[in-house]
Amino acid sequence: MANPGPATQVTVNTESPRGFSQFIQTISVAITPVAVATITTAEQSFGAAGASFVTAATGILPGDVILSICPPSTVAGVSLASYRVDTTTADKFYITFVNPTAGSVTPASGQYLITVARFISSVTTTPGTFTTIPSAIITAS
Numbered sequence: 001m002a003n004p005g006p007a008t009q010v011t012v013n014t015e016s017p018r019g020f021s022q023f024i025q026t027i028s029v030a031i032t033p034v035a036v037a038t039i040t041t042a043e044q045s046f047g048a049a050g051a052s053f054v055t056a057a058t059g060i061l062p063g064d065v066i067l068s069i070c071p072p073s074t075v076a077g078v079s080l081a082s083y084r085v086d087t088t089t090a091d092k093f094y095i096t097f098v099n100p101t102a103g104s105v106t107p108a109s110g111q112y113l114i115t116v117a118r119f120i121s122s123v124t125t126t127p128g129t130f131t132t133i134p135s136a137i138i139t140a141s
Contacts, residue, residue, distance in 0.1 A: 022118045024067065029055050029114055033107040036099040041081050048091035062087050065117045069095065072110030077101035
């Protein structure tokens, strides 16, 4: 009788052998936004290099992408409109608040939960460029 060898168990791997994400992480950052004037949107910068409000170091780098921001509470008359990472300065990100009311409103202060994705980049960390796409895929027009 032949020896069948050690007992083995085969597990089918359903994950792709390649990925685009280095990590996705949610961080907590203490933020104190400034008042937003009446009937406008206002972009405010935060982080260790922020101008509107300087926070503790966040670890956010140019090329990272903010996927979501959860404020500590809601304030009537003001909300988050958008958010982005500074493309040249580490530890700096922006939140745009909108105030459609007839008076100045200050967004909630406190611990904001920010979900950040860092993607693997083979050539560049500059968002909006196609240098990471193999030239065989790009067609000339």
